[in-house]
């Protein structure tokens with residue numbers, strides 16, 4: 743057996759353990775079809791599966807599986823002998839047995855079972871349900887089937903949901919922080935204000951200041967204007983018309 747086969751199986755088991763709560767010891771629900779192929783290929787089921795899983799396992803079956811195998815008679819006599827050796831889990835059909843495939847499907851609803859079967863119809867049916875693990879024999883080699891599309895889709899949807907809710911929670915948290923900060927800031931501004939400062943315009947100094955000396959330039963200019971007025975008056979006096987002109 744190649745190492746990559748073990749790694750693949752381990753990866754598949756980890757996927758189901760993480761996302762669908764499968765736990766050790768892994769319960770392997772075996773039907774008569776699996777036992778029949780094992781017998782044909784001389785596979786010792788418990789030994790081979792333990793080796794393949796590299797972890798603790800428990801082989802189980804149901805009353806319905808045993809009864810169906812017995813009802814098929816001699817062609818399945820060897821397989822029936824094998825399947826009878828496993829632990830019989832109560833399936834709820836005691837006294838009113840149902841076909842093995844139907845019984846197995848009902849078992850997967852309530853429990854965590856790895857389904858060991860060669861029944862293709864049953865396999866197809868279980869592949870459509872998220873969280874179902876399939877084990878089959880490829881000649882003498884046990885194969886743990888990789889997670890079905892249904893299982894993968896279910897897990898990716900679940901993680902998407904948790905991611906979205908995670909982001910929403912984070913945004914909500916940030917909003918709360920922002921509100922607290924705003925409240926703190928508002929309180930700080932309110933306490934800082936205190937008594938109002940006087941209006942700077944009301945403090946403007948009056949233009950009429952007592953005891954201030956007059957501006958010498960303005961004073962000079964005013965003096966000059968006074969003298970020019972006097973000169974103008976003098977000039978007007980000079981151009982007085984003489985009496986002989988007046989008579990004309």
Ligand SMILES: [Zn+2]
Pocket residue numbers: 804805806807833834835836839840845846
């Ligand atoms: Zn049953």
